[in-house]
Amino acid sequence: MFSIGKLSGSTGVKVPTIRYYEQIGILEEPDRSEGGQRVYGEEAKKRLSFIRHARELGFSLDEIRELLDLADDPNQNCMAAYEIAKRQLIEVRNRIARLTALQGELQRMLDQCSCNTIGTCRIIQVLSDHSLCTSEHLGTEAGCKAS
Amino acid sequence: MFSIGKLSGSTGVKVPTIRYYEQIGILEEPDRSEGGQRVYGEEAKKRLSFIRHARELGFSLDEIRELLDLADDPNQNCMAAYEIAKRQLIEVRNRIARLTALQGELQRMLDQCSCNTIGTCRIIQVLSDHSLCTSEHLGTEAGCKAS
DNA sequence: TCTACTTCCTCTAGTCGCTAGAGGTTCAAG
DNA sequence: CTTGAACCTCTAGCGACTAGAGGAAGTAGA
Structure with a gap:
């Protein structure tokens, strides 16, 4: 209690x-x-x-809701739980792939920056011009900063 | 126009x-x-x-605001832009690390699931008991599904 | 028992980066 | 001139919380 x-x-x-x-x-x-x-x-x-x-x-909380419903009924077949977990694994793999591309691009940006004035700054240039990027980093992997 | x-x-x-x-x-x-x-x-x-x-x-849009302010003033030193990008790179690296731990844990869960009934389901068991996890996957890397 | 302090309660509103929809107006093609 | 697409403003919603106001309940020591 x-x-x-x-x-x-x-x-x-x-x-x-x-x-x-x-x-x-x-x-x-x-x-x-x-x-x-x-x-x-x-x-x-x-x-x-x-x-x-x-x-x-x-x-997600919705997936957890499903998993909890499953957990409450121990005689059910666990295929549904397997599917949910598998979906999540695929999602995680995708996110890792996208983030890895981002990482490479950011690293390259930083490597090339000689830290003079903004006018010649590689970071600003790359942001201004996507074609300066090597890899594709198209995923919408934004705005979800971990706390 | x-x-x-x-x-x-x-x-x-x-x-x-x-x-x-x-x-x-x-x-x-x-x-x-x-x-x-x-x-x-x-x-x-x-x-x-x-x-x-x-x-x-x-x-983030706040960071972009900063970067845009910097980009508007080409004579400024670009150290500030460098710092913003570096922070972002560190963030991305951390997220990759956390996600990689998650990936391992999910994979292990799936590998061990023999898909019988929920009562014996490894997925449900692992979720119920953190001590069954090998690695630490403690980051708050949740709820930000990419679209 | 009194007092002080912490923990608890409900409620509303804010976070981020959009997205959806209502209800109406302007524009461009035929 | 008509049609239909694209535009306008405004409000509300998403997910998963977080913050804060204003007040009630519980607890530890004197």
Whole structure:
């Protein structure tokens, strides 16, 4: 029996995130104390750990919802889980490929920069002119900075 | 002199995205036709191509704003641009490292799955129990599926 | 028991980089 | 002159949280 803070501490999932998971329905509504505060048991902890681990492995919350449904029914065939994981693996591979192309391009940019004035700066030049790039780095691999 | 549609076609940036860039101030407000429609010149096209290319290379719009400011002043020292690009390269390297760990873990999960029932499914087991993982895959590399 | 302090509650709004849609106007071709 | 595409503004939504306001509940020490 723990409070949301203890649950957070023991799983590494932040308190507002736990409440968010409850809100979107991937975590059950827990019992409440007399004063109305959330009280969790072991089952909730297991479920939250599962979610956290799956998030770390890059699964979306929708995929996790599916995986949790599967996990709740131990007699089902696990082909569906296999498919979800396989899709994720392919996704990860693609992202690695795109990022590797980016890495090469960035490295080349930096290598060629002699750090004089902006007017002659290779970095600015390359950004201005895609044709100066060697590889294709076309993936939309942008805007998802890890925190 | 082109309309927003032509600009979109020649740069590969979608029309609403161009308007969005204007709204957040990284693209100048263009002249307007008598009827009030946007009319762009070569300069806008160059700037938008720059933005697009930088986005492809994974820079955030804030970083692009900085890079554009730098590009506008050709006498400045390009150290600042170098730093921005270097930061980005480090970021990309980190993401590759995290994703590679994920990839390994997912692969291992799939390899061990014999596809019987959920009750014995290795995928579900691994997700339930982090200690079954070999490598550390702790990065928050989640939720940013490429489109 | 009182007090102080931490933790908890709900609610709303913001993050990033767009994307979608409503409801209306302008433009270009035939 | 008509048609239909492209344009306009505005608001709201996506995913997965994060931040903050304003207040209630729980807990540890005096």
